[in-house]
Amino acid sequence: MILSFLLFSIGIAGVVFRRNTIIILMCLELMFNSVNLLLTAFSAYHSDPRAQVFVFFIMLVAAAEVTVGLAILVMMKRNVDSVDVNQLNRLKW
Amino acid sequence: MLAFFYLFAAISIISALIVVSARSPINSVIALIVCFLSIAGHYILLNAQFLAMVHIIVYTGAIMVLFLFVIMLLNLNKATEPMKTLGTRAWQRYLRAACSSSRLWRPCVMGSTSHRRMNSTLASVSCAASACPL
Incomplete structure (x- = not known):
């Protein structure tokens, strides 16, 4: 649990403190993995294999999410010509 | 068993810190692959072999290749953005x-013993x- 919490906090720190969009996506992956690890640890301690099915579906959703995120990143690079998230302030009111 | 757990934990945390703190995105992706492999080792230690195999295939086989493809497609491999x-x-x-x-x-600090130093700094x-x- 402490390992999972540390990985999650590192992921949050990366999302907050970096501006490169691709590193923010990697830190999102890190957070997904920490949650998966915590779920698997719980399923091992309770000897209940249903949580592993849940982790499997989380992995599939994370793969799809990364694909969409990288597509957004390619479009952002073509339109704004940068990967800095501070350049994406066009949707501000 | 416990020694393996601490080994994998140290590898995953150190490589996660490298992911966040690396200047170049390529180094970050390589560190993330190391982190995912150590997390797969954790899955094997937790008696979830199927999840470990799926993790290796999906993450280090598909997602990391996708990251590397996008980085090299968009020429992002030079560290441009400052921290x-x-x-x-x-x-x-x-x-x-x-x-x-x-x-x-x-006024709350006034009553303390080291109030002079605290007051001067404040x-x-x-x-x-x-x-x-x-």
Whole structure:
């Protein structure tokens, strides 16, 4: 649990403190993995294999999410010509 | 068993720190692959072999290749963006607001034993805060 919490906090720190969009996506992956690890640890301690099915579906959703995120990143690079998230302030009111 | 757990934990945490702190995105991706492999080792230690195999295939086989493909497609492999430091404008504003609100604490600090030193530091901090306009 402490390992999972540390990985999650590192992921949050990366999302907050970096501006490169691709590193923010990697830190999102890190957070997904920490949650998966915590779920698997719980399923091992309770000897209940249903949580592993849940982790499997989380992995599939994370793969799809990364694909969409990288597509957004390619479009952002073509339109704004940068990967800095501070350049994406066009949707501000 | 426990030694393997600590080994994998140390590898995953150190490589996760490298992911966050690396300058180049390529180094970050390589460190993330190491982190995912160690997490797969954790899955094997937790008696979830199927999840470990799926993790290796999906993450280090598909997602990391996708990351590397996008990085090399968009020529992102030079570290262009500077790190977000504490010197940005919003953080300076927050620090100034916190320092100026510390004047309100001064009567509470008066009764402490080291009140002279605390008062001098607070006065200097509040003077510095009032010197620079918001």
